[in-house]
Amino acid sequence: MTRDNGGAADIELVGARALREWITGEREQHPRVYLVDVGASARSLDAVTSKDDVILLPAGSDPYRGPAEAVQYNGALRDLGDELFFGERGVELQDYTAAEFVQIVGPTAVCFFDESSWRAFLDDAELARRTGIFPSTLLDPRILLADRRALADPRGLEAPSAIRLSSDGRVSIGVRGADIGHVDDLQTALTFPLPHVAAWDDIAPRDALLADLANREWIGRYLNATDLMKMLRLANGAARIEGFGWSLLDDDLADAEPLVRDPFLLETADGFLLADPTTLRRQLLSPATAMVVTVAQTSSTPDLATERVARQLGISASEAGTLCRAALAALGIHSGRRAAAAQGPTGVDA
Numbered sequence: 001m002t003r004d005n006g007g008a009a010d011i012e013l014v015g016a017r018a019l020r021e022w023i024t025g026e027r028e029q030h031p032r033v034y035l036v037d038v039g040a041s042a043r044s045l046d047a048v049t050s051k052d053d054v055i056l057l058p059a060g061s062d063p064y065r066g067p068a069e070a071v072q073y074n075g076a077l078r079d080l081g082d083e084l085f086f087g088e089r090g091v092e093l094q095d096y097t098a099a100e101f102v103q104i105v106g107p108t109a110v111c112f113f114d115e116s117s118w119r120a121f122l123d124d125a126e127l128a129r130r131t132g133i134f135p136s137t138l139l140d141p142r143i144l145l146a147d148r149r150a151l152a153d154p155r156g157l158e159a160p161s162a163i164r165l166s167s168d169g170r171v172s173i174g175v176r177g178a179d180i181g182h183v184d185d186l187q188t189a190l191t192f193p194l195p196h197v198a199a200w201d202d203i204a205p206r207d208a209l210l211a212d213l214a215n216r217e218w219i220g221r222y223l224n225a226t227d228l229m230k231m232l233r234l235a236n237g238a239a240r241i242e243g244f245g246w247s248l249l250d251d252d253l254a255d256a257e258p259l260v261r262d263p264f265l266l267e268t269a270d271g272f273l274l275a276d277p278t279t280l281r282r283q284l285l286s287p288a289t290a291m292v293v294t295v296a297q298t299s300s301t302p303d304l305a306t307e308r309v310a311r312q313l314g315i316s317a318s319e320a321g322t323l324c325r326a327a328l329a330a331l332g333i334h335s336g337r338r339a340a341a342a343q344g345p346t347g348v349d350a
Contacts, residue, residue, distance in 0.1 A: 015071030018054035025149035039167030111146035132245025150196035152220030254298035256336025
């Protein structure tokens, strides 16, 4: 389907936004996005697409006549260095490790082409966790991390939503994900849920990837921290972020990690700042309120948070509980998720 109103620029913008969802795996506007490679046929998509889907077609291919919106592109997005364009809007594909050493001139999708780039990503994340120093690659607003959703929730099951149709008739998921069958069986293949970790089917055994991420349940928050730094235009060292090389309170009583999507506490030149990269909300906090935020986010229960706040501020449990409840209600923060170290060997609270 093509639009009768709106110009080419509008259609190109639809294509660019849909491609972003296809690359990252994060659904925002479209249930499914299909990328049809040069030489592949889109005829099989008529029966499986909806009006809210988007199909990215190579320029000059046979027209698609189904209900989804079709946007034509030039180029390709499969191998290292490939570029794909919608008019003047384009994106280049790079390996995660290589992206640090190449000149970034425009939107760039970075992915893990092999196990070494996967290890480099994990090493960078660990360094940021220990020191607060984040990799320059992920602080560049022009860079998209491929299959980002899978990093935050690798075991989550979902029917394929970012689909590639290859010229040999094979169907796969995402930039470099698992092969899910032949185009002739597409309708059936799209009904089977897959774990998000299938997005990296060729870089290491799936169990090894899951083990790597099981030991780093904070990866999703790490990625959100890079969004925060881009939002605030912070360079490394310009502020300190709670949980990444710095903590406002170290009382040896914390038993939880802040929820992935919770706001971040920062220490800046202007004082303590609570910032949310999702809502873009920011507000300055008093030192006492900042301490309450830290305690609440790193306590798995309100009772533990109340006990810790009472100790730190030298107030009654009743007063401390009131402060904690007020912080949770007014600041959009939550009790933390019980840390793995406080759980039994199967992940059940000890």
